[in-house]
Amino acid sequence: MQVERTGPLGESSEQLGELAQQLGDEKHAGHVELAVIGLGYVGLPLAREAAAVGLRVAGLDRDPRVVEALNAGHSHVDDVSDEDVRRMRAAGFTAYTDDACLARAQTVVICVPTPLSEDGGPDLSAVISAARAVAGRLRRGQLVVLESTTYPGTTDEVVRPLLEESGLKVGKDVALAFSPERIDPGNTTHGLRGTPKVVGGCTPSCAARAVAFYGKLVDTVVQAKGTREAEMAKLLENTYRHVNIALVNELAILCQELHVDVWDAIRCAGTKPFGFQAFRPSAGVGGHCIPIDPNYLSYKVRSIGYEFRFVELAREINAHMPEYVVRRAQDLLNHQGRALHGSRVLLLGVTYKPDVADMRESPAAPVARLLRAREAEIAFHDPYVPLWSVDGVTVPRVGDPAAAVREHDLTILLQDHSAYDLPALADEARLLFDTRGRIFRPGVEVL
Structure with missing residues (x-):
């Protein structure tokens, strides 16, 4: 894995790393290494790539029809074939509508829609709902990543306080980062693995955890100075177009x-x-x-x-x-x-x-x-x-x-x-x- 850093790392990530290792070493039934919230055009390809590299993956979606179809081996996303889903299932992937699966995950990635509200502003209701679900199941040592596109400051100002309502502190007990999705539906040339992944953490230790996670899935990880810079990078890309x-x-x-x-x-x-x-x-x-x-x-x-x-x-x-x-x-x-x-x-x-x-x-x-x-x-x-x-x-x-x-x-x-x-x-x-x-x-x- 190639890592490019655009900001200083600063502090050590030893404490969070030890907590993550403890979580990963647990032998309780049903433990998974990744839970993906939102199994659409962003979340399902991410789950497929994670399953392909040998990670145990769970998916969470509020639409029971999507969950039922995936568990039956059928895809609803252009870039993921039915055969892909069958391979995911064979590797242990299961989709759920119950957020209890989040408690069993070492890493949780939020890939829910962020449409515009009726007044033209951002509608973060799905992000807030997902963050609350994560907070209700949060455990020491977990990594939480937001991939849903949003305005600069969302990860730190909206998601972080919701997670910390659990009593666990970001950067100390759990890690929180933002990594903008770069999925281009129908693009067979630039897939998830070959597209550099931008990552920004709430703290340097959070960034280190997120870099290590995405390094399993993509060839190049680009570390931003922080979550706001990573959030802005996504908006800059699309505003340019x-x-x-x-x-x-x-x-x-x-x-x-x-x-x-x-x-x-x-x-x-x-x-x-x-x-x-x-x-x-x-x-x-x-x-x-x-x-x-x-x-x-x-x-x-x-x-x-x-x-x-x-x-x-x-x-x-x-x-x-x-x-x-x-x-x-x-x-x-x-x-x-x-x-x-x-x-x-x-x-x-x-x-x-x-x-x-x-x-x-x-x-x-x-x-x-x-x-x-x-x-x-x-x-x-x-x-x-x-x-x-x-x-x-x-x-x-x-x-x-x-x-x-x-x-x-x-x-x-x-x-x-x-x-x-x-x-x-x-x-x-x-x-x-x-x-x-x-x-x-x-x-x-x-x-």
Whole structure:
């Protein structure tokens, strides 16, 4: 394992190490080395990697359907196959809905969702609930790690006091750290083991415990100065993408008015071997990270009396893209002598990224909502989505996209799944609007 340190270690971790060893050496029935709270896109791959290196793993999830399926050998996460789950089960993995399993774990990692609340601020209810569950089962020598994305200060200001309600002290009796998840659904090149893991501890001894734990699972551990720096690192990564996507999205709108091919401009700029990274326009941003995480940073900055203007502007631009896509669609139909009202519109690909079933924050939903508001008749196809509803209303799903594009007045490509034969669809479609920049030929309109 390679360890990179960005801050001083300072104190010794001998006391916590001895406590952890005592906990690990206990021979009571059912002892596990890792308990993962939240068995979704982050927690389940972590549990799989831990089981693969020989750790005894337990999982905790509040959804009984998820727990039942996992214990039966079935996965609900794109990046974890049923065969992966069966191997985990064979290695001793068991999923639970009862938090009693936490008391038997040497390390507990919290991987619960952190969505936005109705007022746009962070919703930490799942984190708080998980921390309270851990506190109720906390034992001397345990390591607790928060992986859920949040604003700087959460680990120390929210999780730590909840754990210490147990009477045990962080840095003395138990260890507490933050390690931001870096899971990229559908990415087969950069998996958990090969992606450097950032770790920040509440104290140097806490950091040492967390570094030692993650060193079993990943090739490189990067030690941050503290929990706040580790929390900020995650927000910085996603804010960087959020702002740059907003830049090219606004550029796409301007290039349309200037009669400039934005895709070709990006292609040419991308040939520069330094100082430039290519980002590409789209109908909006999706997934949990990019549209959500920068708002955590913006919230924290506002709480100290400042504005994070880059984030606010990027959010405004990216949120406008579905409206822009629908306006372009309306213009395309108008040029064909048709109104959007009453036209049959087919949406191809409604997940937030290619070749995954993940629909979190997908821009397809606001696009569909806006089309409905203009009284278009919409249908969809997605090889990963058998059923889709927007605002509680089911959107009809077509079976054969090649036949469907011939029957619809307009087809909008929102996600370029590899299962789609895009040239063939372009040949068959009455009118095709490509928001992904994949089909460059006469008769196809590109964002």
